[in-house]
Amino acid sequence: MAVEIKELTSRSENYAQWYNDLVIKADLAENSAVRGCMVIKPYGYAIWEKIQRQLDDMFKETGHVNAYFPLFIPKSFLSKEADHVEGFAKECAVVTHYRLKNDPNGKGVVVDPEAKLEEELIVRPTSETIIWSTYRNWIQSYRDLPILVNQWANVVRWEMRTRLFLRTAEFLWQEGHTAHATEAEAIEEAEKMLNVYAEFAENYMAVPVLKGIKSANERFAGALNTYCIEALMQDGKALQAGTSHFLGQNFAKAFDVQFIDKEGKRDYVWATSWGVSTRLMGALIMAHSDDNGLVLPPKLAPYQVVIVPIYKNDEQLAKIDEKVFKVLKDLKDLNISVKYDNSQNKKPGWKFAEYELKGVPVRLAIGARDLENGTIEAARRDTLTKETVSVDNIADYVKNLLDEIQKNIYQKAFDFRAANTISVDSYEEFKEKIEAGGFILAHWDGTTETEERIKDETKATIRCIPFDDDKTPGKCMVTGKPSAQRVVFARAY
C-alpha cells in the first residue's frame, strides 16, 4: 500500500538516510535557508507542543514557575565562570552591530559601520550567566530561597555538522535554573528533575532510559556533577535525552550571589540547571519508527486516531459520515483526539499510507458492508495488525487499544535495549562488540586518560555511571587498575 513518492530508505540499508527521509517525508521538519537552522513544520511542532505541555505540567507540579530572560548575553559574562567558558562558550552567534542602512550603491541593505556595539552580544547558548547575574538582585536572604524557575526558549550553538532535531544551530528547549540555601537541597533538586525527565521519557515517550551521572570529562561546563538519562536507538547508538546539573556555588561565586542564612551568616547560593530540547524529537522518532514511517506513542501523537471512509458514491459517503459523526463524539467524550479524513480528492490507499507514515496510532476504516454489519476495522500502527470489531463499543475499544499500544511500544524498546546491553571484561572483547552497537557495561579505572584512549580507539564514550546497575568493584578492562563499578559505554549521537 506504500505510495511511491513517499517511500523511505529502509533502516537496514542506511539508517541515517532512513532517519532523514522520515523527518522530511512525515512533515516533521526541514532545513532552512539559514545554515544549520531548521524549520519545524506543523506536524512536528504539534508533537513538540505535546511534549512541552506535559513537561510543563510536571515542572509546575514539582513547584516550578516559568519566567523569561534575554536572548543576548554580554560577552564579558561568558568570561566570568572559567570552566563554563572553557567548556562551550566558543561556537556562538555574535551580534556586533545594531543597524542596517540602505546600500549607497542601491543594492539593498548593508550593515551600518557606525552602529557597532561597544560590547558584543552573544546569542544565548545556555542562560546560566545572564540568569545568575539577575538572581543577584533577587536574593538577599534565605527567605528568598529556593528560586525554582524554568524558561522555554530558543538557544544557538554554532554546530558545524547538523542533523534535523539531533543537532541544529538553533534549537528549542527548556532550561531550569534553581537557587538553594544548602548543598543538600540543590543536589536533591538536580536528582528530582532527573527523575522527572526519566518519568517523562518512559511514561510518555515510551523510551526506556538509563539514569546515572556523567564522568568528569562529559560533565557540563561549570557543573560539579551532571546527571543524565541515556536512551538506546534502534541502530545501537546511544542518545543523551536530558541532563540535570548540580552547579555547586560556581555561578553564585562568578556573579557574587550571596545570601544571609538563618543564623545570620553570609554564604554563596547553591545552584542547579536542567534541560531537555527538541533533540527529544529525534529520540522519539528513532526509538520506535519503522520502514513504513513514524510510530508515535499515543500520549504524544497529535491525533491518536484517524478514521478513513471507504465508499463508492456520495450516497454511501453520506451514510458513513452520519455513522462516523457519532463515533467522533464518543471518542472525543473519552478525550481521544481524532481526525476524520473524508476528503474526496485522495483514495483510501493513499490515506492509509499517509497516516502510516505519520505514525497515527490507530486507524479506523469503515465501508458500506461495515454499515450493514455494524462493524468497523481497527488497525494498529505499532504491530500493523487489524481487527474488525463492533462499531457500538468502538470508543471503549479504542481507549483500551491506545493504552495497549503505549505499553507495547515501551516494552518493545525495553526488550530491544535488554537484548543490546552486554557486559564485557576484556578490552579486546569490547573492541569487537562495540562494532555491533548497544550499551556495554565494563569496568573503567576512573581516569580521563583511559576514557579518552577508549574514545580515540573505538569512538565509544562513557554514557553514564549508572545508578541502578551492579555496584560490584572490578578491574579496568584497559589498564587493569581498580574500578568501583561497571560503567555504560556506547557510541552516541
Place this chain on the structure above:
Amino acid sequence: MAVEIKELTSRSENYAQWYNDLVIKADLAENSAVRGCMVIKPYGYAIWEKIQRQLDDMFKETGHVNAYFPLFIPKSFLSKEADHVEGFAKECAVVTHYRLKNDPNGKGVVVDPEAKLEEELIVRPTSETIIWSTYRNWIQSYRDLPILVNQWANVVRWEMRTRLFLRTAEFLWQEGHTAHATEAEAIEEAEKMLNVYAEFAENYMAVPVLKGIKSANERFAGALNTYCIEALMQDGKALQAGTSHFLGQNFAKAFDVQFIDKEGKRDYVWATSWGVSTRLMGALIMAHSDDNGLVLPPKLAPYQVVIVPIYKNDEQLAKIDEKVFKVLKDLKDLNISVKYDNSQNKKPGWKFAEYELKGVPVRLAIGARDLENGTIEAARRDTLTKETVSVDNIADYVKNLLDEIQKNIYQKAFDFRAANTISVDSYEEFKEKIEAGGFILAHWDGTTETEERIKDETKATIRCIPFDDDKTPGKCMVTGKPSAQRVVFARAY
C-alpha cells in the same frame, strides 16, 4: 494598610512613573543587564502564559496550526521586498561572527576574527521574509492552500528608548503568516484575525477596543492594508494592541511563490500576517490598575482568589486551616484558581497589601470569629469593597463575584473611553482638546501631508479609520478639503 517599601507613585502625580513602579513592584518584569531587553519575572510571565494559552486556543479554533521558523534571517532576504526594507528592516541586531576564542592576553574571551560569516544574519524583527522563502517550497497548487500557520517567538528591534512591556528591544509575540489562493480569502482572513484579537481584548483582557484600518502612513511595511485594534489608557493615550495585515501578493512576488489554480493558471499567492506581543501586558496593566497596584481581570489572573487566615496562635490557625482546606476544594471544583497564604512569617496586613498590589481579584479572609459564625470576609480588588458572607456557599459566591468583576472592569474601561472620546470640527479646538488626551474623532483629507502636519504640531497620530463609527462625510479640520468620514486621532504609546 500600604507597606512603605512597596508604595507606588500615584497616577495623578506621574503616570509614567506609576507604570514603571507598578511593573517593578508587582514583580512583573525588570530591566536586564542587556540594554533594552527585559526579564519577565514569574508573576508577569504567568499572566503572559494565560494570554498565550487563550489566544492559542482561539487560533486553533479558527483552523490555525503552530510551526517554528529560524531566529536568523540572511541579510539579502531583507532587501527583497522594497517597502518592507524601507519601513523597518533597519534597527536590527546583526550577527557577523560565529565563534569566540580565548583572549591571547588571558582576559576572558574575544570574538574570533577568522570566524566571520560570509553573509551577515539578522535577528528576526518579524518573519515574513524567512517564512515566505520557506513557503516557496510548500506551495505548488491550490490544493496546498490555504496555509494557516502561527508562530510563538521572540523578535528583536533595536529600540533606542525602551519601556518595560511597551517597547523593548527583544519581545515575545505570536506572528500568524497565512497563504491563500484568492485576494478575497486573504482579506477575509486578515479581518477574521482582527476580530479574534478584538474578542480576546474585550472578553479576556476586559479592554474595549476600536477596530479599524491604518492610514497609509501608519501601515505595516509591505502591507496593502493594516487592520488594528486601538485601546485607550487611563492617561488618555492610545495603545495599538494588535495588528492584522493584508499583504497582497507583495511577499509572494518578492520570493517567487506561485501556484497553479483550479483552472490550471499560474498566479502569485495572497498573504496575510497578524501579531500581538508582550505589549498586551502593558495595555492590561495600564487599562485597569490603580494607585494601590494592579487590577487584573479574573480571566487572566494567575490566581483569582487568595485566602488569608487571621489568627492569634497555632491552635486557631489549625482550625482555620481545616476549614480553608474544604473551601479550597470547593473552589478548585469550580475551576477557580486559588492560593492559600498561611505563611507564618508575614502579618495579615502585609499580605493584604501584597495581594492588592498584585491585583488578585478576590481576597478571602477568615478568623476565629468567622469560624464561630460560619462566615468569611470577601474583598473585591476592583472596587476595594468587602462583605462578610456565609462560608457554606462561598465557592458559588466567588464564582459569581469573579464574573461580576470581569464585567465591571470592562464596563469601567468602556465608560472611561466613552467619557474621553469626543468629536471636534476645527483644528483650533483639536489642538486644545488633544492636550487632555482621549480619542478625538475629526475629519481629515486623507493625505499623508496633512497627517504629518498634525503629528508635528500636536504629537497626535491617526490611530485608525474606524469601522463602526459614523460614516458621514465632511471637511478636513486642517485643510477644509473633503473627508469621507471622521478618523480617530490620539497621542499614542
